[in-house]
Amino acid sequence: MDSKGFEHSIRFFRGQTGSGAVVWLPIITVNLVSPSGSRIALPLLFDTGASTTTLRHDLYPLLGLTSWDSGDPQDVSTAGGADPVRAYRYQVTLELLGKVIQCPVNLQILPRNPLYLGLFGREQVFYEFGFGFWEKTHELYVTLTP
């Protein structure tokens, strides 16, 4: 059996619902590098079910855009709905654990949540990083050199 090594571990985020129940979510904080070079830290939900990293549509100013729907249009299926929804694709610079990558990002209308602003998806990201997912210990393992 192959063994894999990881240099970093990221603890799941511990949240508490209104009824007091504890929930653990794999939320990671990613730096979005704007066209001007400034960095903004954004919380994203680690989502292996998302083909492409997806951000809330109204984050478009961070990408140096004047509207959210000027990119390459995409029809995207979502976990919650039968019909595809419209997303717009862009190329952005992201930084995780000090490693900077270029990757495609979709802007899309997403549910509003103060604790994450988008989904950290597979395309390009999963080539640049290796991930190990350990739900029982609420840990996400990351290597920068997969």
Add this chain to the structure above:
Amino acid sequence: MQVSFGVGGATKKILESVVTSGLPPEEILKRLDSYGIQWYVTEKGDLMVRYWQIGAEDFVPVERMARIRESQTVPAEASALEWLSGHLREVKADYAERWIAIIDNEVVADAETLPTLLQKVQDGRIENPFVTFIPAEAIIWSTAYGQ
């Protein structure tokens, strides 16, 4: 497990003794360096410092401690998320339907729109803020596939 919310401890005592020592600022900053205390002097001339506090004693079982300590890398931004979660009720009361920027466990800027917030961040020369939007409605924690 014992949980402590006390702030300061030894670091606070060191700070008090060093800062009130009457030494020149440069010498005080050297002393802080020697104690391993990270510092930052603001544009107003205020001295800001970072220090650790105990969040929970005996938090990690001994058998897992070595592995966790060996691999731990805590991004600075992660603390903003933890802080936001812990203070969500208050933050929501103050900033519902607004974009906010967090630095060092504090909301340092807010605005009705993201472009306005980014302008405030730029004007304030705020580096690498944690940015999010605070909706007024309750958080939906669960997701599931629909029909």
